[in-house]
Amino acid sequence: MIRSLFNLLVFPGFMFLVLSGLIFEWLDRKFLARFQRRVGPPWYQPLADLIKLFSKEDLLPKNANDLLATLLPLISLSSVLTAGLYVPIAGYTPFSFEGDLIVIIFLMSVPTLAYYLAGIISLGIYSILGGGRSLLQFFAYEIPLLIALSGPAILGGSWSVSSIMESQGRLGPFIIFQPLGFILAIVGLIGKLKRDPFDIPKATSEVVGGSLTEFSGAKLGFWNLVMDIQAVVGIFLLIDLYFGWTKMGYPILSIVIFVIECLILILILSGTSAIFARLRIDQLAGLGWRILVPLALLQIGFVILMGV
Amino acid sequence: MDKISIPIGPQHPLLKEPLSMMVDISGEKVLGGSLRLGYVHRGIERLAQQRTYVQNIHLIERICGICSHVHTTTYCYAVEALLGIEIPPRAQYIRALMCELERIHSHLLWLGILAKHIGLDTIFMHTWHDREMVLDIMEEVSGGRVSHAANQIGGVRFDLDAEHDKMIRKILIKLHSQVEGLLDVIETEPAAMARTKGVAPISPDLIKAYGVVGPVARASGVDVDMRRDAPLPPYDQLEVKVITHKDGDAWARTFVRVEETRVSLNLCETIIREMPRGDVVVRTPRRIPAGEVIIRSEAPRGELFYYLRSDGSDKPARLKVRTPTLAALSLLPVQLSEINVADIPVVLAGVDLCIACADR
Numbered sequence: 001m002i003r004s005l006f007n008l009l010v011f012p013g014f015m016f017l018v019l020s021g022l023i024f025e026w027l028d029r030k031f032l033a034r035f036q037r038r039v040g041p042p043w044y045q046p047l048a049d050l051i052k053l054f055s056k057e058d059l060l061p062k063n064a065n066d067l068l069a070t071l072l073p074l075i076s077l078s079s080v081l082t083a084g085l086y087v088p089i090a091g092y093t094p095f096s097f098e099g100d101l102i103v104i105i106f107l108m109s110v111p112t113l114a115y116y117l118a119g120i121i122s123l124g125i126y127s128i129l130g131g132g133r134s135l136l137q138f139f140a141y142e143i144p145l146l147i148a149l150s151g152p153a154i155l156g157g158s159w160s161v162s163s164i165m166e167s168q169g170r171l172g173p174f175i176i177f178q179p180l181g182f183i184l185a186i187v188g189l190i191g192k193l194k195r196d197p198f199d200i201p202k203a204t205s206e207v208v209g210g211s212l213t214e215f216s217g218a219k220l221g222f223w224n225l226v227m228d229i230q231a232v233v234g235i236f237l238l239i240d241l242y243f244g245w246t247k248m249g250y251p252i253l254s255i256v257i258f259v260i261e262c263l264i265l266i267l268i269l270s271g272t273s274a275i276f277a278r279l280r281i282d283q284l285a286g287l288g289w290r291i292l293v294p295l296a297l298l299q300i301g302f303v304i305l306m307g308v
Numbered sequence: 309m310d311k312i313s314i315p316i317g318p319q320h321p322l323l324k325e326p327l328s329m330m331v332d333i334s335g336e337k338v339l340g341g342s343l344r345l346g347y348v349h350r351g352i353e354r355l356a357q358q359r360t361y362v363q364n365i366h367l368i369e370r371i372c373g374i375c376s377h378v379h380t381t382t383y384c385y386a387v388e389a390l391l392g393i394e395i396p397p398r399a400q401y402i403r404a405l406m407c408e409l410e411r412i413h414s415h416l417l418w419l420g421i422l423a424k425h426i427g428l429d430t431i432f433m434h435t436w437h438d439r440e441m442v443l444d445i446m447e448e449v450s451g452g453r454v455s456h457a458a459n460q461i462g463g464v465r466f467d468l469d470a471e472h473d474k475m476i477r478k479i480l481i482k483l484h485s486q487v488e489g490l491l492d493v494i495e496t497e498p499a500a501m502a503r504t505k506g507v508a509p510i511s512p513d514l515i516k517a518y519g520v521v522g523p524v525a526r527a528s529g530v531d532v533d534m535r536r537d538a539p540l541p542p543y544d545q546l547e548v549k550v551i552t553h554k555d556g557d558a559w560a561r562t563f564v565r566v567e568e569t570r571v572s573l574n575l576c577e578t579i580i581r582e583m584p585r586g587d588v589v590v591r592t593p594r595r596i597p598a599g600e601v602i603i604r605s606e607a608p609r610g611e612l613f614y615y616l617r618s619d620g621s622d623k624p625a626r627l628k629v630r631t632p633t634l635a636a637l638s639l640l641p642v643q644l645s646e647i648n649v650a651d652i653p654v655v656l657a658g659v660d661l662c663i664a665c666a667d668r
Binding site: 125 | 312314320321322336423424426427428429434499502648649650651652653
């Protein structure tokens with residue numbers, strides 16, 4: 001009982017995920033700043049931003065549905081936190097079961113749908129535009145991401161992340177067999193996190209703040225937290241699926257390797273957002289369906305042939 | 309999908325200066341747009357009639373925050389034309405040097421804004437960093453980063469010494485290498501190309517019908533440049549390479565401005581190298597003989613037109629300024645149709661609006 005409570009609230013639950021979300025956001029902002037010849041924020045800046053947002057006045061347009069606007073960020077937050085519980089962290093999985101990869105993927109797509117709804121119910125012109133764009137983007141990146149993520153599952157012969165990691169212990173990390181799948185998963189993750197160059201739903205110069213234009217105060221704070229934790233869970237998941245040899249016998253060593261892998265992935269994400277211009281939504285849809293999906297299918301075909 | 313109107317401005321992250329646009333969209337397609345101007349109208353032309361010719365220099369410097377020097381330069385040449393005097397060659401060269409530096413920093417600023425609008429923040433940060441070097445030169449020689457107060461009737465207010473000379477040469481060399489790198493990125497980066505190639509092309513006929521000038525006109529293949537076509541001294545002694553492109557789309561506008569930055573850098577080096585010695589100012593009377601004059605010059609955004617009429621007193625009877633942005637603004641509603649919502653920033657950035665200039 002106490003152990004479950006500890007798992008839910010401290011590690012790998014709420015506290016750990018929120019803290020790593022803030023740290024990842026800081027690292028990302030710092031890396032991006034260094035790419036752009038800036039100094040970047042101090043380590044406590046994401047936390048300070050969060051505290052500031054929670055102390056601000058909470059406003060919504062007059063006819064907007066306040067109950068739904070409050071529930072949506074909370075639902076998204078709880079689903080990404082739940083997804084975080086099932087992702088092995090440095091090989092540690094308290095709640096693992098067969099099929100948890102599918103649960104994680106499902107829970108991770110809840111915030112996108114909530115984001116779309118948030119745009120529609122908050123009744124701003126820019127919010128509606130941003131919401132519509134987020135749904136379009138969802139269809140562009142989600143399919144290649146799903147196909148790419150099923151690669152490790154097929155190779156590992158299981159839909160459970162921890163058994164996929166175990167088979168990587170036998171066969172070696174799956175990035176060796178599926179480098180293409182890894183790149184596609186990264187691209188899909190960038191789309192999911194709405195990061196530059198796929199920040200189309202919240203492109204400042206086009207739709208101001210996207211779906212969240214009308215949000216403020218604690219609700220916006222929760223949304224920011226959702227994005228941060230989504231990034232954490234996505235990064236952990238990619239590490240587990242593609243670099244999953246973190247179960248090494250020595251816990252300290254596997255933790256160190258896990259942290260280094262996290263840093264590398266954050267660096268990749270910051271780097272891509274630094275060097276690419278934002279695409280148009282039609283260009284993204286074209287990229288998703290004409291390039292990413294065929295490549296992902298190619299990778300799957302390769303994996304299946306390898307299994308035979 | 310139904311038609312909805314989205315307001316862009318007067319306050320919008322896309323705009324640095326107040327301008328109001330209503331853009332009709334259907335889904336992600338833009339159907340058309342309308343403009344509302346006048347948010348920064350300060351009545352400068354009327355104010356100029358109430359002040360003396362000397363006071364007006366400082367007033368006119370404040371028409372624009374980016375191309376402030378070319379405004380005072382054109383005004384001073386107009387007053388000097390009425391007086392019938394020619395300023396010393398060294399003063400002419402210093403004026404031209406400041407004009408070219410201003411063009412470089414204006415184009416770099418513009419490049420940064422375009423990059424920011426298409427989500428390429430890294431280029432934005434780097435161009436604005438490099439732009440600081442130009443501002444450093446301007447601050448060093450004139451004392452002001454934005455308002456330089458460089459001109460006075462009959463010459464310029466400062467002289468360049470050997471140390472300035474050395475510093476400018478050093479910074480220009482550094483800037484050259486930086487700019488080459490930046491230009492490489494903006495001209496070859498695939499995502500940036502995808503966002504600008506083929507976006508909102510303007511035909512040369514449309515350019516001529518609307519009287520659009522400057523880099524926008526040159527990007528559509530209309531070969532106009534006041535530095536060559538109606539040269540003020542010392543441009544008559546300098547060779548100005550005019551960059552044109554035939555495509556007329558957003559990418560061509562980028563290309564033209566980027567190449568012009570290169571040309572201006574070379575021009576700065578020539579000016580520094582060939583700078584004649586001598587005085588930088590001649591004494592002039594306070595009262596200006598009656599008459600009227602038209603002076604045209606090439607501002608960073610295109611042809612700048614000054615009409616000045618004197619009635620023989622120490623205050624102008626009429627001062628009329630036509631800025632390049634006005635023509636570009638009138639073309640904007642035409643460009644804002646049959647494009648994507650995501651192209652609005654590219655179109656807006658492409659014409660390089662200076663609302664403060666246009667409204668005055």
